[in-house]
Amino acid sequence: MKKTSEVSLNKVRLTDNFLNPYYKLVCDRIIPYQWEALNDRVEGAEKSHCIANIKIAAGLSKGEFYGRLFQDSDVAKWLETVAYCLQNGDAAEFEALADEAIDLIAAAQEPDGYFNTYFQLTAPERKLTNLYEAHELYCLGHLTEAAVSYYQATGKRKLLDITLRFIELIDSHFGNEAGKRKGYPGHQEMELALSRLYEETGDARYLKLGKFFLDERGQDPNYFTEEWAQRKGLSEWTKREEQPPADYSYNQAHKPVREQTEAVGHAVRAMYMYAAMADIGRQSDDASLLDACRTLFEDVRRQMYVTGGIGSTNHGEAFSFAYDLPNEINYSETCASIGLVFFMHSMLKAEAKGAYADVMERALYNTVLAGIGTDGESYFYVNPMEIFPEASEKNPARKHVKAERQKWHACACCPPNAARLLASIGKYLYTTDNHTVYVHLYAASEAAVNLASGDFSFSVQTEYPLDGKVTITVKTAANTTFAFRIPGWCQDARFRINGECVNAATIKDGYAYLTSAFSCDDVIELLMEMEPRVIYAHTKIRADAGKVCLQRGPLVYCLEEADNGADLHNSMLDISLIIKERYDTIGGMRCVVLDTSGFTEADVSSEMYSFAAKDRLSKKLTFVPYYLWGNRTPGEMLVWVREMSNI
């Protein structure tokens, strides 16, 4: 494999008209809003109690723990988000609040390094005895990611030292060495964090511990079973004696990670694990881990919605099986698509293949962005492919599918997770190897990367994904190579250098390689066609039979009741007609809307079941980008629309 390096966040300045509004939401709305939420000061939102728990654990106030086992992770994700904004040169006013939160954590940390308010306040005697359920390592993972990011942003070590002390404690408990237990996290995340910590510190102990967690996972005898016996089946969730599950596939611990070939179980856990496998595989030159990742990637794709949503069933927020992609009861958690972005980013660092960037882009520009309201204060947890509000209300199988974004969830994993991704999106645009700059995502930005030949700067101007033209201006003369991703959806991509048409020397694995002795102010233009197109699903996807959807560039479209009236299921798209593009604004965001037409059906009989064929009436259809759905009057939404077809 040909490894590439991440470009650190302070080397990329995002100037993008499309992504920056989301980033601004993070800085201006989400960070302050979430800080208020963490402090239980948002009226009408579900209680968080996150900061209160830490204060109580620190002995600074009285009270009882409130929230879920993993409540601490919300403050960690908030800190990580603040760190990214600081690294971007923004949100300076939150540094003091972040320091305040870090001081609270320091005060709550126990002398041996332990920090987890749930166990400290409710069950200190059960610390580290229930890795299967209890999320201690998950929370520590998030805290470690926050600590690394905060250190990178500010140079302040306090949070980093907190986490290093706790990791020291964990390292003394778990490992292959005699006297240690062979445990690993019930919810993966710590592995990713240890990989980042190794990248930052160069200390191989962290890589070793992360690799131990992966290597031990799913081995026989299974640690979770042993742990179960030791705690006599006591569940931390129900506080009762429970039976172990039939297998550990929910936690991806049903077999050793290298033997896993199908994406199973809780989708977020799976993504965090696969990302860690790719990172640790790359860092430790372990080809078997990367091979497993490649196999799992293929299966993830077979279980992925056109919007990049994964985890089709709400039962365990989980994968079900290949091609099983129901549209009206799907789960497709925002966090799972965020995890998919992580996984793809990790794969791209291991090998530059356009398929990974295509999936990363699909998940990011459709599901992840759809998870956040344009007000920055409302969030989807579940990202449905269709909405019929009455069914969400009245059919128990569809209760998880909400027609409106919610303010703050009791289980608030998605909002801070989306915030930390959007605040660090600059990290996902480029990677480099010695002589090559890989451009994975197209976003207006200024970048300074480090190549073998020295520092190399360039800027990117583009309206992508609203427009397919990308202009790169070289800022440093250098003999170097650009590897531009040619997206899978793009049927025609052309290059111009300083106005002259050129062909890429090589097109390989979805990347077009342009090598030149670039001078300062050289201009490279990439011109990607961006026609709205009809998308057909694979015939094995039963839920989409007879249906099509529209996509333009990387953006998937949908029908909303706000534009098209109710009863969207009766609409048929006439695929032979022209689709017109039009600029519009939804929820304050500039976007491209698609106008076309088709038919709708009307009853000729009032009977439930009739011999009379339905009437067909012409109907104008307006499609809006999926990432902006649900930002107007709540109503129906539909991605896959019936195809009006003639043979």
Next chain:
Amino acid sequence: MKKTSEVSLNKVRLTDNFLNPYYKLVCDRIIPYQWEALNDRVEGAEKSHCIANIKIAAGLSKGEFYGRLFQDSDVAKWLETVAYCLQNGDAAEFEALADEAIDLIAAAQEPDGYFNTYFQLTAPERKLTNLYEAHELYCLGHLTEAAVSYYQATGKRKLLDITLRFIELIDSHFGNEAGKRKGYPGHQEMELALSRLYEETGDARYLKLGKFFLDERGQDPNYFTEEWAQRKGLSEWTKREEQPPADYSYNQAHKPVREQTEAVGHAVRAMYMYAAMADIGRQSDDASLLDACRTLFEDVRRQMYVTGGIGSTNHGEAFSFAYDLPNEINYSETCASIGLVFFMHSMLKAEAKGAYADVMERALYNTVLAGIGTDGESYFYVNPMEIFPEASEKNPARKHVKAERQKWHACACCPPNAARLLASIGKYLYTTDNHTVYVHLYAASEAAVNLASGDFSFSVQTEYPLDGKVTITVKTAANTTFAFRIPGWCQDARFRINGECVNAATIKDGYAYLTSAFSCDDVIELLMEMEPRVIYAHTKIRADAGKVCLQRGPLVYCLEEADNGADLHNSMLDISLIIKERYDTIGGMRCVVLDTSGFTEADVSSEMYSFAAKDRLSKKLTFVPYYLWGNRTPGEMLVWVREMSNI
């Protein structure tokens, strides 16, 4: 309203080639099989322990109660089935076994009349304290139905006396009178049984108690809430303290029965209650009860599948809301459609309206018959509208939908329920008033009914529903009226009397009235067209948008993998083509199969999502009757098929 009377079972002899094979299954296979099952002697079937529980309660053997709270009801339904067969002049060899079971019940009955093995063996101190959950009155209802039937069949009073003693005990506990509690059954059934008991005995106390249960139901303050407080929330199911539900709609006790306008909650409970409301409304001349039934009937129709299945969600085996009829995750319990047959039969006794008989026929000939394997030893509990075996196995939301009939369920309500209906099907063909014989269902039979003018006999010959010709031969000269139902699906019905074409004097509410001074051996012929037809669902039924199904006469058809290969979702029916009828045999049952053609789709790309339209290939399509599905090699099944349409 114009009431009609039921024709008792011993007045009708079924000679029907279509229904008799099912009745024969009941006599020859189901009764002996179920007896073995009740005695835990069927290898590979789930344990019943029904008889064992009674023996233990009677002190005749040692052991512990096993099974559900309502385990006793299985033996009651078995006894009722045997009674019907005896009344038909069959199954004489089972009378001794039935007497043996009745002796056991007598031995187990307590001195005060109480009989319920669950409470007797596990919690005698909690008898009659938890009507909400505990099914004591439900079991007593079934036992009463068995007792009335067995008395009618054999003249033996032993079981009848057992139930009368228990009812005496119930009557002393529950009622409007001072000192009695205002309780009513959590699972309706006792109301129906009391109505039958009143019909048999003429004793108004039983009608009064049944009416009390209906009148009190859902009143404010709610009895279930009071009972909940008294038992301090102790649940008989979980044996823990539980919170009461948000409302009692699951049990149709959320409001007084006369104020209920929507079919809600557990579908079987609803049907048993509505049937009792119709019967008790008719018996007590209570127009308000019948009005409520009419309103509820309209809503039931809006929640009914084309197969007569009801209760679309597995969450609580319940109704969801009007037009919400998903095809791949539906529940449509066999028992619910049996209950729908009861409800419709009760409505027909109150007023002869073809709409009721149409629904009765739809439910009976499609869902109820589909519930039973042609081997008589395998049963569907859930009756899906489509089957994809891999999804039933791997998608948790579809686990309740089975691709194969099962031998015997731990919760074995459906098999004995279907058996008792099929054994008594003669009761459902006709009702009478003073001068009129109403013919609701067409089945070859010999009947002797009692009219104001005296006894009147006739025979019916028909191959219905395989053929639309019905021949009635009068056996007793009489000046009388026949009211023949003209099914809703029938576009053309003609009459001949002794070979001469005649017109019905009146056609009203779906019945054609023919009045004549009939002579012995007069022959009336009813000729109903029975073309296979394409059915369109109401546009509000989202799951059926773009789809059609086939129906011929009252029979709904489906595609099966056995005839059409897998991937049925890619098949499209070309509705412009001719549908050919062909006699065939499936699972030993003679039937009409439909051959036609259409298209199937094939991928031109291996991508999950592609710009390439799918290929269309011609495909022969063979449809088989839904009631016979799943009797060959297990595989896919599909009722609603994509419509291949040209505008």
